[in-house]
Each structure stands twice: as C-alpha cells, then as structure tokens.
Amino acid sequence: MSTRPLFHPDLESVTIVGVLHALADPVRLAIVAELRRARDGLNCVETINRIHAATPKSTCSQHFQILREAGLIRSERKGVELSNSLRFDEIESRFPGLIDSILHARDRESANRR
Amino acid sequence: MSTRPLFHPDLESVTIVGVLHALADPVRLAIVAELRRARDGLNCVETINRIHAATPKSTCSQHFQILREAGLIRSERKGVELSNSLRFDEIESRFPGLIDSILHARDRESANRR
DNA sequence: CTAGATAGTTCGGTTTTCCTGGACAACTGA
DNA sequence: TCAGTTGTCCAGGAAAACCGAACTATCTAG
Numbered sequence: 001m002s003t004r005p006l007f008h009p010d011l012e013s014v015t016i017v018g019v020l021h022a023l024a025d026p027v028r029l030a031i032v033a034e035l036r037r038a039r040d041g042l043n044c045v046e047t048i049n050r051i052h053a054a055t056p057k058s059t060c061s062q063h064f065q066i067l068r069e070a071g072l073i074r075s076e077r078k079g080v081e082l083s084n085s086l087r088f089d090e091i092e093s094r095f096p097g098l099i100d101s102i103l104h105a106r107d108r109e110s111a112n113r114r
Numbered sequence: 115m116s117t118r119p120l121f122h123p124d125l126e127s128v129t130i131v132g133v134l135h136a137l138a139d140p141v142r143l144a145i146v147a148e149l150r151r152a153r154d155g156l157n158c159v160e161t162i163n164r165i166h167a168a169t170p171k172s173t174c175s176q177h178f179q180i181l182r183e184a185g186l187i188r189s190e191r192k193g194v195e196l197s198n199s200l201r202f203d204e205i206e207s208r209f210p211g212l213i214d215s216i217l218h219a220r221d222r223e224s225a226n227r228r
Numbered sequence: 229c230t231a232g233a234t235a236g237t238t239c240g241g242t243t244t245t246c247c248t249g250g251a252c253a254a255c256t257g258a
Numbered sequence: 259t260c261a262g263t264t265g266t267c268c269a270g271g272a273a274a275a276c277c278g279a280a281c282t283a284t285c286t287a288g
Contacts, residue, residue, distance in 0.1 A: 002236075002238075002281095002282065002283080004237085012226065015223060016143070016219045016220050016223055017138055017139065017140050017143060020137050020138035020143075020216070021135075021138035023138075024131055024134035024135035024137075025131065026131050029130070029131060029134075043235075043236095044235070044236070045234085045235065045236090055276095055277095056276080056277050056278075057235085057236070057237090057277090057278095058236090058237075058238080058239095058277055058279090059275085059276060059277060060236085061236055061237055061238090062237095062275080062277095064236090065237090079235090079283090079284055079285065080235045080236075080283065080284045080285065081234085081235055081236080081284090082235080082236075094219075094222070094223075095215075095218075095219035095222060095223075096218075097211070097215045097218075098215050098219045101209075101211045101212050101215040101216075102130065102134070102212065102215075102216075104210075104211075104212075105130045105133075105208075105209035105212045106130050108208070108209060109130055109208075109209075112126065118266080157264075157265090158264075158265070159263085159264065169247095170247080170248055171264085171265070171266090172247080172248055172249075172250090172265090172266080172267085172268095173246090173248060174265085175264095175265060175266060175267090176246080176247080176248095176266095178265090179266090191254095193254085193255055193264090194254060194255040194256065194263065194264045195263085195265075196264080196265070
C-alpha cells in the first residue's frame with residue numbers, strides 16, 4: 001500500500017454534483033449504505049464483502065477514492081488497512097436530509113424488487 | 115426533428131442509480147430544477163435559455179434524452195418542439211422526498227457560494 | 229530477522245461513455 | 259415555396275471507467 005497522504009476535501013468544497021456522481025454507481029451506493037449502517041470504520045475488503053460485491057481490488061480502490069474525493073467518506077490508515085467511515089454529520093450539516101433520502105430511495109427500490 | 119417515438123420508462127423500472135446518474139451533471143440538474151419550478155411544459159431551447167447554459171444543441175438533445183430515459187421527465191411533441199415536464203408526482207410516489215432534497219441541496223450550495 | 233500473508237495502490241491497456249460539429253428532418257409562418 | 263426554428267442522427271475525438279498484474283507497506287509466525 002502506498003503511504004501517500006489521503007486527500008479529503010473540506011466541507012465547503014463538497015458539491016452536490018460531485019456527491020451525486022459518486023453515488024451514481026451501484027457498488028459505491030452500496031458501500032455508502034453499509035458505512036451508514038456501521039458504527040465504526042470498516043476497511044475496504046470488509047465493506048466489499050458485506051455488500052456481496054465481486055469487484056476486483058483495483059476497482060474497489062478506485063471506488064473508495066472517488067467516494068473520498070467527493071467528500072462522502074473519511075479514510076484513515078490503520079496499519080495495513082484503511083478505516084473508512086461516512087462523513088455523515090458533516091454532509092448532513094451541509095445538505096440536510098440528502099444522504100438518507102437517497103438511501104431510503106434505494107431501500108424502496110430493492111424492497112419493490114422482491 | 116425525427117419523428118421516432120420517444121421512449122419513457124414506466125415508473126417501476128425507474129432506478130435510483132439511473133436517477134442519480136441523470137442528475138450528476140450540472141446542466142441536467144439545472145434543467146430539472148427549472149422544470150420543477152415551471153408550471154407547464156418547456157421546450158428544450160427555452161429551458162436551456164432559462165438556465166443560462168451555453169451548451170451546444172446536440173449536447174442538449176442528449177441531456178434531455180438521458181433525463182427522459184432515466185424516467186425523470188416526460189417529453190411530448192408539440193409541432194416542431196418538445197414539451198418537457200418533470201414527472202414529479204410519479205417520482206415522488208416511488209422515491210418520496212428524493213427530488214426536492216436534491217434540489218434543496220443544490221440551492222444551498224449556490225446560496226453558500228455568494 | 230525472515231518468510232508469508234494481507235490490504236491497498238499504481239500502472240497500462242482496453243472498453244465504454246461523453247461531447248460536439250455538421251448534416252439532416254419536421255414543422256411554421258410569410 | 260422558402261426561410262427560420264426546433265430537435266435528432268451520426269461520426270470523430272476526448273475523457274472516464276474497468277481490471278489484471280506488478281508493486282508497496284504492514285503485520286504475524288516461526
């Protein structure tokens with residue numbers, strides 16, 4: 001793993017278009033849903049396992065990078081792994097209700113499919 | 115203008131990922147914001163004028179197509195033009211609160227920029 | 229300390245998607 | 259019939275996504 005510092009935009013430079021783009025992918029949306037549910041940070045592998053996605057490592061790495069640079073998640077190095085968590089309170093203060101209304105919409109869709 | 119029929123997905127096959135992808139573009143998001151505000155259908159040129167976008171015609175045509183095929187707007191031919199309107203009530207019944215929370219987030223962002 | 233295993237990243241090539249100018253089709257009004 | 263307007267289609271080039279393979283960094287067992 002590289003030791004290059006992880007870039008996290010500050011809240012003011014988080015954009016809706018960036019957020020929507022980051023969420024406009026089934027895997028990334030599932031990652032965010034999972035991180036929303038989780039109490040503590042989750043590493044990438046664990047997150048991907050939980051959402052039952054068979055996505056190649058390099059693609060996952062990219063997905064997390066996109067989420068991070070959109071300002072949706074925060075990733076801290078913990079030894080070999082990253083501890084990823086949703087920047088929920090921050091996003092909530094900038095765009096109240098946004099995340100949950102999107103996640104709620106996703107839940108409704110999968111509920112309908114059954 | 116072609117006379118080929120315009121495809122509109124029915125409500126059940128509208129997906130959040132599709133919706134988010136359609137909205138993850140500044141021009142398309144502005145179009146939706148404008149159509150949300152408008153009482154009646156707006157044609158493409160008029161819509162683009164109102165949002166002050168200097169976007170080439172062919173690109174606009176594609177933007178409207180993407181919004182239409184994501185299920186967000188309905189377009190009816192009225193002579194030489196299209197009358198575009200937001201499928202607000204439908205989307206609202208499938209994904210309650212989604213559209214407005216996204217548009218609200220967009221408003222907040224542009225309010226902050228001033 | 230070394231070997232092996234694990235977590236992520238980087239690189240390069242392929243595929244896919246996006247953007248746009250230019251030609252075109254359909255309608256309208258003069 | 260002709261000019262102007264609205265929108266679509268097409269084809270290219272540009273940009274972004276995807277993914278295998280090689281690599282780095284860290285941890286653990288022996």
